[in-house]
Amino acid sequence: MTPVRVLLVDDQPLLRHSLAMIIEKEADLEVVGQAGDGAEAERQARATRPDVILMDVRMPHVDGLEATRRICADPALDGAKVLVLSMFELDEYVHDALRAGASGFLLKDAHPEELLAAVRRTHRGESLFAPSILTRLIDHFVSAPGPGRDRPTLRGLTAREIDVLALVGAGLSNDEIAGALVVSVKTVKTHLTHLLAKLRARDRAQLVIAAYDAGLVRPRVAPPTVHPGHCRRDR
Incomplete structure (x- = not known):
C-alpha cells in the first residue's frame, strides 16, 4: 500500500519535529516535507505533491489562511487536502479557512492517536472537526452570517x-x-x-x-x- 504523503507546515521547528516523529512511526503514513511559513508551504506542496497538508494558521510572511487559499485554488494541487491545526483562541479563523478550502480542523493539544486518525480521515475525504471548534463554528454561522x-x-x-x-x-x-x-x-x-x-x-x-x-x-x-x-x- 502506498503511504499517505504528509506535508507539515508550522513556524515552530520543535512542533514540526514532534509531528514528524509521530507520523513516521506509522507504516501507512510518510512525511514528505516541512515548511515554516505559507509561502514555503506552497513551494513544498508543488515539489512534493502531498496527499494531506497539516497547516498552522498564524505564521510569518504568508499565514496559513492565505496558503490554504492558494493551494486549494491551484489545479496542479487538486489532490492535496488541508487539515488546519488550530487553538481555541484561533477559532475566529476557522470560518475563513473553511471558505479557503480546508478539509478539517484539529486542535494542537489533540492526542497523537487523534492526529493520526485525522490525517487518515482527511485523506479519505472525510471532513474532520474538533467538537469545540465545531460548536463555535455553528455559533458563528448562525449569529453572524456575514453581510x-x-x-x-x-x-x-x-x-x-x-x-x-x-x-x-x-x-x-x-x-x-x-x-x-x-x-x-x-x-x-x-x-x-x-x-x-x-x-x-x-x-x-x-x-x-x-x-x-x-x-x-x-x-x-x-x-x-x-x-x-x-x-x-x-x-
Missing part, C-alpha cells in the same frame, strides 16, 4: 439528502450517519455523491458550509437538527 451572503437553496434535494446534509454539517462520519439514519454506509456515500453534484460542492467541507448556511444545524445543540418527518428508513 451579503445568500442562504443556499435546498430545492432539488430529496428529504433523505437533507437529512444527510444536516448530519454532515454536524461533523458526523459516514459510519455515524449510517447509524443515525439506519442505512448502509454505501447508501450514505451515494447520497453524498448526489449532494456534491447538486450543490456544486468541491468536497465534504463545502457540504458543511452549505448545511450551516441553509440553517440545518443549530448552535449549542448536542444532536444535529433534522427536520421532523425527514428521518425515514430507506426502503
Whole structure:
C-alpha cells in the first residue's frame, strides 16, 4: 500500500519535529516535507505533491489562511487536502479557512492517536472537526452570517439528502450517519455523491458550509437538527 504523503507546515521547528516523529512511526503514513511559513508551504506542496497538508494558521510572511487559499485554488494541487491545526483562541479563523478550502480542523493539544486518525480521515475525504471548534463554528454561522451572503437553496434535494446534509454539517462520519439514519454506509456515500453534484460542492467541507448556511444545524445543540418527518428508513 502506498503511504499517505504528509506535508507539515508550522513556524515552530520543535512542533514540526514532534509531528514528524509521530507520523513516521506509522507504516501507512510518510512525511514528505516541512515548511515554516505559507509561502514555503506552497513551494513544498508543488515539489512534493502531498496527499494531506497539516497547516498552522498564524505564521510569518504568508499565514496559513492565505496558503490554504492558494493551494486549494491551484489545479496542479487538486489532490492535496488541508487539515488546519488550530487553538481555541484561533477559532475566529476557522470560518475563513473553511471558505479557503480546508478539509478539517484539529486542535494542537489533540492526542497523537487523534492526529493520526485525522490525517487518515482527511485523506479519505472525510471532513474532520474538533467538537469545540465545531460548536463555535455553528455559533458563528448562525449569529453572524456575514453581510451579503445568500442562504443556499435546498430545492432539488430529496428529504433523505437533507437529512444527510444536516448530519454532515454536524461533523458526523459516514459510519455515524449510517447509524443515525439506519442505512448502509454505501447508501450514505451515494447520497453524498448526489449532494456534491447538486450543490456544486468541491468536497465534504463545502457540504458543511452549505448545511450551516441553509440553517440545518443549530448552535449549542448536542444532536444535529433534522427536520421532523425527514428521518425515514430507506426502503
